[in-house]
Amino acid sequence: MSQRAELTDQWRSLTLRYNEIACKLDRELDEAHGVSMNEFETLDRLAAADRESLRMQDLAAAMYLSQSALSRTVARLERAGLVERALCEHDRRGVYVKITAAGRARHGEAGKTHFAILTEHLGADD
Amino acid sequence: MSQRAELTDQWRSLTLRYNEIACKLDRELDEAHGVSMNEFETLDRLAAADRESLRMQDLAAAMYLSQSALSRTVARLERAGLVERALCEHDRRGVYVKITAAGRARHGEAGKTHFAILTEHLGADD
DNA sequence: CGAAGTTACATGCGCTCGCATCTAATGCAC
DNA sequence: GTGCATTAGATGCGAGCGCATGTAACTTCG
Numbered sequence: 001m002s003q004r005a006e007l008t009d010q011w012r013s014l015t016l017r018y019n020e021i022a023c024k025l026d027r028e029l030d031e032a033h034g035v036s037m038n039e040f041e042t043l044d045r046l047a048a049a050d051r052e053s054l055r056m057q058d059l060a061a062a063m064y065l066s067q068s069a070l071s072r073t074v075a076r077l078e079r080a081g082l083v084e085r086a087l088c089e090h091d092r093r094g095v096y097v098k099i100t101a102a103g104r105a106r107h108g109e110a111g112k113t114h115f116a117i118l119t120e121h122l123g124a125d126d
Numbered sequence: 127m128s129q130r131a132e133l134t135d136q137w138r139s140l141t142l143r144y145n146e147i148a149c150k151l152d153r154e155l156d157e158a159h160g161v162s163m164n165e166f167e168t169l170d171r172l173a174a175a176d177r178e179s180l181r182m183q184d185l186a187a188a189m190y191l192s193q194s195a196l197s198r199t200v201a202r203l204e205r206a207g208l209v210e211r212a213l214c215e216h217d218r219r220g221v222y223v224k225i226t227a228a229g230r231a232r233h234g235e236a237g238k239t240h241f242a243i244l245t246e247h248l249g250a251d252d
Numbered sequence: 253c254g255a256a257g258t259t260a261c262a263t264g265c266g267c268t269c270g271c272a273t274c275t276a277a278t279g280c281a282c
Numbered sequence: 283g284t285g286c287a288t289t290a291g292a293t294g295c296g297a298g299c300g301c302a303t304g305t306a307a308c309t310t311c312g
Contacts, residue, residue: 007244008170011147014248018144019190021137036268044134056291064145066270071292073268093277093290118133122140162298182261192300197262199298219260219307 021121028117033110034080038065038073040114043107046083046099055088056095082106147247154243159236160206164191164199166240169233172209172225181214182221208232 001009026037035043041063046054060070074097077083082103088094099107127135152163161169167189172180186196200223203209208229214220225233 004241007241007248010248011244014140014144015148016190018140022141038268057289064142067291068271068293069269075292088290091278091290095291115130115133118137122133122136164298183259193261194263194301195299201262214260217260217308221261 017121021117024121025114025117028113029110032113033106035082035106035110036073038063038069039077039082040107040110042070042073042077043082043099043103044111044114046097047104047107054097056097059097077103143247147243150247151240151243154239155236158239159232161203161208161232161236162199164189164195165203165208166233166236168196168199168203169208169225169229170237170240172223173230173233180223182223185223203229 022037025040029035029037029040033040042059045059045062056070056074057067059065059074060067063070065073074083074085078085082100084098084100086096086098088096148163151166155161155163155166159166168185171185171188182196182200183193185191185200186193189196191199200209200211204211208226210224210226212222212224214222
């Protein structure tokens with residue numbers, strides 16, 4: 001098989017693999033817990049950071065999400081009462097994002113679904 | 127490391143990897159050749175199938191793209207003169223999609239960019 | 253044949269995304 | 283201090299996506 005056909009196969013395989021998992025995560029997290037995949041990922045990072053209250057930009061950089069998309073994701077989470085924004089004292093342009101009790105609870109529940117899907121799809125191979 | 131943290135790492139790594147390549151493909155294919163990643167992928171499959179003229183549904187199934195998204199992708203390609211739709215004789219609900227000469231030319235050019243990006247990102251590892 | 257169900261594709265709708273831009277706060281030069 | 287460049291985040295905009303639905307062509311069953 002040519003070098004080129006091999007690369008194309010590799011890429012299509014990666015695409016299929018990613019999309020299958022991402023699509024399932026997005027659908028099931030939303031159906032069962034009312035959060036999108038990106039929203040869950042945001043909660044997940046906030047829950048892990050806990051008291052080190054993250055800045056918007058730290059979240060965006062870690063998540064391969066554009067700054068504007070993250071801004072809106074946080075806005076949705078805030079509207080749902082799952083996170084809070086707080087002004088940064090030192091630099092009043094900055095915004096700290098903090099997970100709420102409700103957010104932690106939701107994250108805990110959704111985390112089970114998340115883990116189950118990853119186990120199912122990443123367990124055997126790779 | 128816990129089973130769970132390991133899976134999460136694996137998933138984030140897969141996500142990052144996919145997004146980096148997909149984003150670069152999308153951007154560079156558009157900038158240099160005026161086609162999106164999905165449009166190129168469609169052309170690529172049509173060019174390979176050549177005279178076996180594919181049905182919409184065959185394309186959609188192979189590409190992990192919803193039926194509606196594919197319908198619009200083909201519509202854009204048709205508007206750009208890169209593919210043609212033809213009614214299927216046996217089943218007049220069906221639509222055959224065929225690449226045009228212009229489409230083949232565009233595919234050839236864009237294919238170089240595509241191959242270069244895949245080589246760069248999938249060459250060493252994996 | 254004719255009505256009801258199914259299938260293939262198109263399309264209205266609402267959503268999220270990235271890009272470009274806006275606003276406000278900060279930093280830096282002089 | 284005053285002015286200009288930079289930075290953090292919000293937001294208007296246009297684009298593509300998936301879901302639900304619409305339309306037209308088949309199919310099945312009486």
